[in-house]
Amino acid sequence: MKPLYEAHRPASWRDLVGQDKLVRRLSILRRRGLVGRVFWVTGDSGTGKTTVAKLIADEIADDYAVIEIDAQDLGIDRLRDFERMCQFKPIGKGCHVFIVNEAHGLSSKVVSKLQTVLEQSHVQRNSTWIFTTTFQGQKRLFDGVMDACPFMSRAIELTLEHGEDVVLAFAVRARQIAQQEQLDGQPLDVYVRLVRDCGCNMRKVLQRIESGEMLVD
Ligand SMILES: Nc1ncnc2c1ncn2[C@@H]1O[C@H](COP(=O)(O)OP(=O)(O)OP(=O)(O)O)[C@@H](O)[C@H]1O
Ligand SMILES: [Mg+2]
Numbered sequence: 001m002k003p004l005y006e007a008h009r010p011a012s013w014r015d016l017v018g019q020d021k022l023v024r025r026l027s028i029l030r031r032r033g034l035v036g037r038v039f040w041v042t043g044d045s046g047t048g049k050t051t052v053a054k055l056i057a058d059e060i061a062d063d064y065a066v067i068e069i070d071a072q073d074l075g076i077d078r079l080r081d082f083e084r085m086c087q088f089k090p091i092g093k094g095c096h097v098f099i100v101n102e103a104h105g106l107s108s109k110v111v112s113k114l115q116t117v118l119e120q121s122h123v124q125r126n127s128t129w130i131f132t133t134t135f136q137g138q139k140r141l142f143d144g145v146m147d148a149c150p151f152m153s154r155a156i157e158l159t160l161e162h163g164e165d166v167v168l169a170f171a172v173r174a175r176q177i178a179q180q181e182q183l184d185g186q187p188l189d190v191y192v193r194l195v196r197d198c199g200c201n202m203r204k205v206l207q208r209i210e211s212g213e214m215l216v217d
Helices: 020-032 049-060 076-085 108-117 121-126 149-154 164-180 188-197 202-210
Strands: 038-042 066-070 096-101 127-133 156-159
Touching: 020 156, 038 049, 049 066, 049 096, 049 127, 076 096, 076 108, 108 149, 121 127, 164 188, 164 202, 188 202
Parallel strands: 038 127, 038 156, 066 096, 096 127
Antiparallel strands: none
């Protein structure tokens, strides 16, 4: 059985809560298309970065054309492979999506190669790249070795929120899930406290609900 946080990973934009600003930005970008874009998704752990990446990927690519990789596993050879793959449109929705998690861990060599890869017309025509990171502030990125600006200026930054509005939205959703799973027994304000206590990390919240914390003793 999947853990609660996987079983309840938002399967549509409607299920993604507390991130209205980001959803609005995407709907504006969608008018001109999401293919050929480079996204740089930042936010605290468990606020929805990978979820957002997967939702974008779902819209424009078939499952088999989506590759998810950790930055530390992305070397120059792998990057060359990805570039070659982009010479062909995949059958179906016609786009490759590359999701690179922990993107602050990209080596400066790979970042510099990425700059040229992302400028290739076949890469822009046939793929979308989504980098996710908990790391805020670009100055010390990529070993602090190089100026990240040319690469970063190519990317559209999407930031996941974690303020008070998010706390409430997460608490409401967490309670709905707990009720659905027969794990609820507390009023909303206890969920609000739980979300705050978990630093808005929805994965942590759902883990604690799964372990029965919200059941009445
Ligand atoms: N905005 C959200 N709305 C609804 N559920 C969410 C949201 N954000 C996170 N979750 C829940 O938390 C789980 C973990 O979210 P996700 O993997 O997207 O976090 P992340 O930001 O990528 O975290 P990390 O930095 O640890 O990789 C999801 O599977 C989902 O169940
Ligand atoms: Mg993630």
